[in-house]
Amino acid sequence: MKVRLDLHVHTVYSFDSTVDPDGLLQACRLRGLDGVAVTDHDSLKGGLEFAAELPQLLIIPGSEIRSAEGEILGLFLREEVPPGLSAPETMKRIHEQGGLVVVPHPFDYVKLRRMTARRLEELAAHIDALETLNGKPRYWGANRRAELFAERLGIPSTAGSDAHKAAHVGLVYVEMDEFGDREEFLSSLRGATLHGTRYSPWASQLDRWRARLRSV
Numbered sequence: 001m002k003v004r005l006d007l008h009v010h011t012v013y014s015f016d017s018t019v020d021p022d023g024l025l026q027a028c029r030l031r032g033l034d035g036v037a038v039t040d041h042d043s044l045k046g047g048l049e050f051a052a053e054l055p056q057l058l059i060i061p062g063s064e065i066r067s068a069e070g071e072i073l074g075l076f077l078r079e080e081v082p083p084g085l086s087a088p089e090t091m092k093r094i095h096e097q098g099g100l101v102v103v104p105h106p107f108d109y110v111k112l113r114r115m116t117a118r119r120l121e122e123l124a125a126h127i128d129a130l131e132t133l134n135g136k137p138r139y140w141g142a143n144r145r146a147e148l149f150a151e152r153l154g155i156p157s158t159a160g161s162d163a164h165k166a167a168h169v170g171l172v173y174v175e176m177d178e179f180g181d182r183e184e185f186l187s188s189l190r191g192a193t194l195h196g197t198r199y200s201p202w203a204s205q206l207d208r209w210r211a212r213l214r215s216v
Contacts (some may be wrong), residue, residue, distance in 0.1 A: 008160020013046030023166035031170025133159035172196030
């Protein structure tokens with residue numbers, strides 16, 4: 001049996017997102033999703049709380065951790081990973097708790113802090129998957145560049161909307177075989193299909209600024 005998952009979603013536990021439990025549930029029903037990975041900025045709280053509050057969805061607890069070298073997604077986390085560490089140390093702490101390391105939007109050249117292709121190659125042995133279909137990279141060719149890079153290194157691909165509001169949840173998702181644990185997830189990911197297209201990154205940025213203003 002197949003499941004559909006958006007593997008990069010932010011919630012109200014990110015300072016620039018407005019996605020609450022009810023909004024997430026309604027968005028998943030609307031888009032035909034079985035669940036999501038909750039990946040709030042430098043916080044695991046949303047993933048753990050949404051998983052407890054929404055048992056009807058498959059919620060993968062995670063976090064988008066701002067390492068000293070760029071953002072890194074940790075999936076299947078049980079404990080917080082602090083921001084500001086080097087990329088290797090961040091990846092090590094994710095793996096030590098049985099999590100998976102995913103590099104999001106690796107070739108969105110507009111991002112001020114991101115790992116270079118050379119650095120990603122140096123760390124390839126520690127990367128479990130690469131996000132090759134992100135919903136809103138500001139550089140239009142970023143997803144294709146990531147796809148080619150993942151293929152060359154033999155790294156599995158993931159897809160996520162990078163949603164910061166409920167209307168964007170599920171615009172990008174993976175369809176993969178059901179899994180029972182981390183290892184089965186990674187195995188299933190190798191045969192997954194990625195769906196969706198890039199939506200307006202600039203409209204999304206305006207939404208994020210509005211969310212920040214409301215939180216002040």
